[in-house]
Amino acid sequence: MPDDHSNVAPGLPALHTTLAAILGPENVHDDAQSLDLHSADIWSRGTATAALIAAPGSLEELSRTLAAITASGFNVAPRGAGMSYTGGYIPSLPNTVSLDMRRMNRVLSVRPDDMVVTVEGGCTWQALNAALAPHGLRTPFWGPMSGLMSTIGGGLSQLNAMFGAGHYGTSSESVVALTVALPNGQILRTGASRPAAEGAEKLPFYRHYGPDIAGLFCGDCGVFGIKAEITLRLIRAPAHEGYASFSFPTGESMLTALAEIARAGLASESCAFDPGLTRVRMRRASLAGDVKTLGAVAAREKSWLQGALTAFRVVRGGRNFIPDDGYPLHLVFEGRSATGVAEDVAAARRIALKEGGQEIENTIAKVIRAQPFPPLNSVLGPEGERWAPIHGHVALSQAPALFTAIQAVFAAFAPRFSQAGISTGYLFTHLETNAITVEPVFYWPEERFAVHAKAAEPSHLARLPVLPANPTATALVREARNEVQAVFTRFGCAHFQIGRTYPYLTSLNPAALALVENLKTHLDPEGVLNPGVLGLGAPL
Numbered sequence: 001m002p003d004d005h006s007n008v009a010p011g012l013p014a015l016h017t018t019l020a021a022i023l024g025p026e027n028v029h030d031d032a033q034s035l036d037l038h039s040a041d042i043w044s045r046g047t048a049t050a051a052l053i054a055a056p057g058s059l060e061e062l063s064r065t066l067a068a069i070t071a072s073g074f075n076v077a078p079r080g081a082g083m084s085y086t087g088g089y090i091p092s093l094p095n096t097v098s099l100d101m102r103r104m105n106r107v108l109s110v111r112p113d114d115m116v117v118t119v120e121g122g123c124t125w126q127a128l129n130a131a132l133a134p135h136g137l138r139t140p141f142w143g144p145m146s147g148l149m150s151t152i153g154g155g156l157s158q159l160n161a162m163f164g165a166g167h168y169g170t171s172s173e174s175v176v177a178l179t180v181a182l183p184n185g186q187i188l189r190t191g192a193s194r195p196a197a198e199g200a201e202k203l204p205f206y207r208h209y210g211p212d213i214a215g216l217f218c219g220d221c222g223v224f225g226i227k228a229e230i231t232l233r234l235i236r237a238p239a240h241e242g243y244a245s246f247s248f249p250t251g252e253s254m255l256t257a258l259a260e261i262a263r264a265g266l267a268s269e270s271c272a273f274d275p276g277l278t279r280v281r282m283r284r285a286s287l288a289g290d291v292k293t294l295g296a297v298a299a300r301e302k303s304w305l306q307g308a309l310t311a312f313r314v315v316r317g318g319r320n321f322i323p324d325d326g327y328p329l330h331l332v333f334e335g336r337s338a339t340g341v342a343e344d345v346a347a348a349r350r351i352a353l354k355e356g357g358q359e360i361e362n363t364i365a366k367v368i369r370a371q372p373f374p375p376l377n378s379v380l381g382p383e384g385e386r387w388a389p390i391h392g393h394v395a396l397s398q399a400p401a402l403f404t405a406i407q408a409v410f411a412a413f414a415p416r417f418s419q420a421g422i423s424t425g426y427l428f429t430h431l432e433t434n435a436i437t438v439e440p441v442f443y444w445p446e447e448r449f450a451v452h453a454k455a456a457e458p459s460h461l462a463r464l465p466v467l468p469a470n471p472t473a474t475a476l477v478r479e480a481r482n483e484v485q486a487v488f489t490r491f492g493c494a495h496f497q498i499g500r501t502y503p504y505l506t507s508l509n510p511a512a513l514a515l516v517e518n519l520k521t522h523l524d525p526e527g528v529l530n531p532g533v534l535g536l537g538a539p540l
């Protein structure tokens with residue numbers, strides 16, 4: 001029973017008993033510490049505390065769990081690893097069960113003959129990549145930087161940028177089929193399936209047969225159903241990689257170059273920073289981290305000699321290879337042949353130099369590939385400050401102007417930021433041949449939540465000061481976030497990780513809005529799944 005008995009919702013003890021019978025008592029939690037962990041994300045606390053946490057271990061358990069919660073009149077907040085920051089899984093109403101998907105973490109099958117892999121929704125990107133590596137296979141989009149902990153179900157629910165996104169787009173572009181559990185326990189399957197052995201479930205192999213039903217559940221932030229099993233497309237892991245880094249005098253010139261590199265389809269992923277974020281990253285990196293990183297970079301080379309030479313170059317490059325006031329752009333290339341990759345690197349170099357870029361050591365580009373899923377220590381700043389990004393996907397032609405507009409917002413806030421100890425930075429990346437992600441990031445002195453302690457390594461946490469609550473600074477960050485959001489809206493930006501933060505519904509025309517609202521009513525008639533998320537159904 002909960003530590004605090006004063007606030008027990010009616011029906012909770014009975015629901016607890018039912019769920020314990022379905023899942024085993026060890027998979028239903030209501031201790032204050034766990035409820036606290038599930039009631040705040042990386043940015044904010046929910047307006048309510050979760051009543052219970054239920055962790056199903058299979059599709060059948062998930063289906064029965066959902067049916068029991070819905071029948072009891074409770075709400076459901078699905079949670080993967082909890083590595084998001086837009087209010088997507090935190091409770092907005094007191095009678096909410098947090099659905100912990102991390103027990104459904106298996107890679108169910110790798111089928112090289114059909115070039116598909118099937119995982120459970122709570123499987124991490126790290127576990128997926130580890131299972132595929134021995135086959136020489138990969139998914140086209142193969143993970144966000146949080147992939148050590150973050151789940152594929154969470155990633156598809158709010159979409160992802162990063163590894164492979166330059167060539168193949170976001171996580172949902174790789175989906176072949178989904179098995180979705182609906183709030184009444186019903187199981188919905190998407191995609192074309194081929195016959196399997198006598199008596200066995202048919203095997204999905206292709207996404208498209210009529211309207212794209214899987215697509216409806218991608219980016220839904222869990223409001224339409226729970227992704228229980230996910231089948232993703234495979235590709236052969238590219239045999240050759242290339243790296244290049246450039247520093248630009250302004251954000252605008254860097255974004256002009258990145259847009260042209262995106263149009264030309266050259267880089268499999270990109271990662272760019274402003275001088276503010278470069279300073280933070282350099283302050284955070286530790287000597288122990290450097291040694292580990294060096295080992296990982298060297299290990300990727302095809303011979304020990306090449307590895308040693310690369311490690312030498314990384315050391316020589318050190319941390320001081322980026323001009324202090326520059327905008328570094330790090331690019332990774334991949335392909336079937338060394339010549340093809342070299343041609344892509346050369347083409348990107350021509351674009352970068354034309355836009356005023358200066359070539360710098362490609363250390364960071366190499367490190368990004370060598371350690372794609374590092375420990376999630378960046379959930380806090382180098383002095384233990386809180387960290388919160390906000391992002392917009394902008395049309396290629398508009399990226400420089402968007403950056404200029406956000407800079408103007410930050411310039412207006414500068415005196416108040418400086419007084420409150422708030423600093424900002426930017427991260428940029430591209431999505432296929434169509435969009436650039438602009439991600440302003442805030443750092444400010446504020447107390448940490450349980451989720452921060454869960455994400456970062458204990459040894460890293462131990463080095464950071466514990467800061468006191470600072471609602472004044474947080475209110476100022478919120479005000480600035482809102483103003484940046486207004487700029488994103490002015491530029492018609494799209495967003496991943498919509499949660500309870502980005503104004504999705506108002507971006508839709510009336511016919512599209514009616515479709516989304518009717519879908520919600522059809523799939524979740526009681527409105528129990530993540531009320532308020534996407535702006536659907538209940539309190540924000």
Ligand SMILES: Cc1cc2nc3c(=O)[nH]c(=O)nc-3n(C[C@H](O)[C@H](O)[C@H](O)COP(=O)(O)OP(=O)(O)OC[C@H]3O[C@@H](n4cnc5c(N)ncnc54)[C@H](O)[C@@H]3O)c2cc1C
Pocket residue numbers: 042077078079080081082083084085087088089101121122143144145146149150151152153154155156157158159160161162221222223225226227228376377378379496497499530533
């Ligand atoms: C250090 C750090 C680095 C990051 N780097 C990246 C990056 O490179 N690229 C990027 O795109 N993002 C990044 N993120 C953001 C975030 O980690 C990703 O969006 C990630 O995919 C979230 O996955 P999760 O399992 O933690 O989902 P959660 O945060 O637990 O949930 C996300 C949303 O999905 C819903 N949900 C979760 N599981 C399911 C399910 N099985 N069925 C239905 N709904 C579900 C939740 O209700 C919620 O609305 C980063 C975050 C951190 C902290």
